Amino acid sequence: MLRSLQKPPLLQMSREALKIVIVGGVAGGMSAATRARRLNEAASIKVFERGPYVSFANCGLPYALGEVIKDTDSLLLQTPESIKRRFNIDVEINTEVLSIDRRNLTVDILKDTNDTRKVSYDKLILALGAEPWQPQIEGLSAYHVFTLHTIPDLESVRDFISKNKPKRATVIGGGFIGLEAAENLQNLGLEVSILEYASQVFLPVDSNIATHLHDEIRKQNVKLFLNARIQSVKAPSAEYPGAVILQDGTSVPTDLVLAVTGSRPRTELARQAGLELNEKAGGVAVNPYMQTSDPNIYAVGDMVAAHHRISSTTSPLLLAGPANRQGRLAADHIFGRRRIYKGNVGTSVCKVFDLTAGSVGLSVRALRALGKDPQYITVHPPHHAGYYPGAQNVTMKLVFEKMTGKILGAQAVGKAGVDKRIDILATAIQGGISVFDLEDLELGYAPPFGSAKDVVNMAGFVACNVMRGDVEIIHEEDMEKEMENGTNFVDVRSRMEFMRGHVKGAVNIPVDELRARVGELDIRKRTVVYCWVGYRGYLAYRILKQHGFESVVNLDGGLKNVVEGGLVRLLGE
Numbered sequence: 327m328l329r330s331l332q333k334p335p336l337l338q339m340s341r342e343a344l345k346i347v348i349v350g351g352v353a354g355g356m357s358a359a360t361r362a363r364r365l366n367e368a369a370s371i372k373v374f375e376r377g378p379y380v381s382f383a384n385c386g387l388p389y390a391l392g393e394v395i396k397d398t399d400s401l402l403l404q405t406p407e408s409i410k411r412r413f414n415i416d417v418e419i420n421t422e423v424l425s426i427d428r429r430n431l432t433v434d435i436l437k438d439t440n441d442t443r444k445v446s447y448d449k450l451i452l453a454l455g456a457e458p459w460q461p462q463i464e465g466l467s468a469y470h471v472f473t474l475h476t477i478p479d480l481e482s483v484r485d486f487i488s489k490n491k492p493k494r495a496t497v498i499g500g501g502f503i504g505l506e507a508a509e510n511l512q513n514l515g516l517e518v519s520i521l522e523y524a525s526q527v528f529l530p531v532d533s534n535i536a537t538h539l540h541d542e543i544r545k546q547n548v549k550l551f552l553n554a555r556i557q558s559v560k561a562p563s564a565e566y567p568g569a570v571i572l573q574d575g576t577s578v579p580t581d582l583v584l585a586v587t588g589s590r591p592r593t594e595l596a597r598q599a600g601l602e603l604n605e606k607a608g609g610v611a612v613n614p615y616m617q618t619s620d621p622n623i624y625a626v627g628d629m630v631a632a633h634h635r636i637s638s639t640t641s642p643l644l645l646a647g648p649a650n651r652q653g654r655l656a657a658d659h660i661f662g663r664r665r666i667y668k669g670n671v672g673t674s675v676c677k678v679f680d681l682t683a684g685s686v687g688l689s690v691r692a693l694r695a696l697g698k699d700p701q702y703i704t705v706h707p708p709h710h711a712g713y714y715p716g717a718q719n720v721t722m723k724l725v726f727e728k729m730t731g732k733i734l735g736a737q738a739v740g741k742a743g744v745d746k747r748i749d750i751l752a753t754a755i756q757g758g759i760s761v762f763d764l765e766d767l768e769l770g771y772a773p774p775f776g777s778a779k780d781v782v783n784m785a786g787f788v789a790c791n792v793m794r795g796d797v798e799i800i801h802e803e804d805m806e807k808e809m810e811n812g813t814n815f816v817d818v819r820s821r822m823e824f825m826r827g828h829v830k831g832a833v834n835i836p837v838d839e840l841r842a843r844v845g846e847l848d849i850r851k852r853t854v855v856y857c858w859v860g861y862r863g864y865l866a867y868r869i870l871k872q873h874g875f876e877s878v879v880n881l882d883g884g885l886k887n888v889v890e891g892g893l894v895r896l897l898g899e
């Protein structure tokens with residue numbers, strides 16, 4: 327459907343300069359500032375940044391730590407001088423906004439710890455970001471404990487490493503920053519441990535996808551402690567080597583601790599100014615134009631609670647893309663362009679050593695926590711034509727509504743091609759297309775780049791087969807119950823594959839022999855067919871169904887899901 331192009335309203339080019347004050351000079355703040363300038367040459371635009379740098383790429387910090395990014399200056403995208411030259415925007419660094427006087431439209435600022443003054447605004451944009459959050463743990467303020475949120479944080483860790491030459495590092499937190507930091511500390515030659523409070527790392531994905539990451543982390547000789555309950559952190563001293571002590575008594579020796587245990591929206595300034603907050607989820611409440619409860623004040627980025635397009639709840643989403651886009655929208659609205667923020671879908675991607683993990687929308691776990699009962703399928707196709715050298719399997723889990731096929735989320739893990747597929751599905755979700763459209767999606771193909779039936783098409787085919795009733799599936803999480811109920815498991819792989827490992831109690835009838843040997847199976851008994859990735863199981867399902875088996879199901883994603891999803895206990899001799 328074509329949408330007619332809306333003509334933007336005439337720009338306000340009046341002689342009277344609108345005074346725009348922006349608090350926070352990184353992703354959201356600088357996007358708002360430069361967009362405002364592009365829309366209006368006359369406006370007075372001032373940015374106050376309490377740190378020593380403006381417009382820096384904090385997403386590159388883990389890689390600068392590991393010296394993958396060799397020149398830290400390349401993280402400094404702009405300076406106050408370059409911004410002044412190009413955009414005629416006044417940026418003051420080392421300048422903190424202390425309070426907002428909404429009645430008189432002023433902010434109180436503190437520059438370089440001693441110079442205070444009032445600055446007036448017509449429109450105020452808050453882009454204060456999020457504050458690193460740390461749990462209450464004894465010893466977490468010791469001299470060898472750091473976080474990684476800003477360039478000064480990076481400089482502190484580096485300084486400690488160069489002076490103390492630590493051999494062992496412990497990363498507390500298995501979110502994306504923790505995972506990136508762990509890999510980069512290992513790049514520096516340190517022995518690394520990761521301590522994660524939850525039962526899995528990288529929470530946007532379900533546990534069976536996270537299991538791939540756990541295996542990779544351990545394969546890379548990083549010690550991974552899940553469900554880790556930390557009792558205390560002991561700093562290294564002349565008498566005692568440093569360690570992190572867990573409540574179960576485990577001592578993790580360490581000379582350096584990086585605590586990256588999450589962040590919380592910075593809402594204190596907004597709270598003191600009496601702006602409405604989202605008390606439940608955290609974050610400043612905003613409308614789709616990014617206006618707070620005071621129409622002269624906007625808030626963007628990590629500090630806001632925005633609408634989530636899948637859950638229909640509002641919550642903070644601490645990612646750079648949304649912060650940048652929200653900054654643009656706030657500036658647009660100030661100059662009469664009423665474009666709305668359509669909401670978050672949580673598209674995220676993370677390098678975990680040699681794997682990439684990606685996610686968009688909601689996981690099955692998150693949907694269930696909202697009381698939903700989604701359907702999902704798993705495929706494992708190669709990221710480009712299998713016959714072209716270097717093909718790597720992508721494990722993709724596609725989550726959708728049982729009744730409509732609406733896509734609710736996707737997760738993927740693999741050595742290559744994950745980011746591209748997650749981005750396609752992010753586009754699909756935001757475009758409102760369903761699993762039925764994925765079947766028909768025309769994507770670029772040449773052997774080095776993809777397949778004539780791309781990973782996303784394959785996921786669409788399988789999802790549509792399920793939606794249309796061409797196949798019924800169970801998941802690996804259902805298998806134990808099936809086993810208890812005495813279900814017949816039929817392994818339709820070759821004899822060799824069967825001998826290498828199979829489901830407890832399964833019989834082996836290779837799919838190519840199934841038509842001839844169908845009489846060996848009890849037609850009245852519920853039967854689970856399975857192969858390695860799900861395709862031969864699907865063929866077997868179709869054969870058995872057409873031979874009159876009423877209760878037959880295929881194991882979604884095949885035995886690979888069982889083995890790589892961490893359910894090896896279901897395998898038999």
Ligand SMILES: Cc1cc2nc3c(=O)[nH]c(=O)nc-3n(C[C@H](O)[C@H](O)[C@H](O)COP(=O)(O)OP(=O)(O)OC[C@H]3O[C@@H](n4cnc5c(N)ncnc54)[C@H](O)[C@@H]3O)c2cc1C
Pocket residue numbers: 349350351352353354355374375376377384385386387388421422423424453454455456474475476503592595626627628629643644645646647649
């Ligand atoms: C190590 C690291 C890696 C990351 N990697 C990724 C990634 O790969 N992908 C991704 O999407 N996101 C990533 N993020 C998250 C991303 O950087 C943030 O979501 C994004 O920067 C948020 O933008 P923001 O403008 O809301 O806040 P920020 O970019 O944090 O900027 C807020 C600024 O406001 C300033 N400030 C706060 N209070 C005041 C005050 N009172 N007065 C003046 N100034 C103030 C702060 O000093 C800060 O510089 C990463 C974050 C970190 C820390």
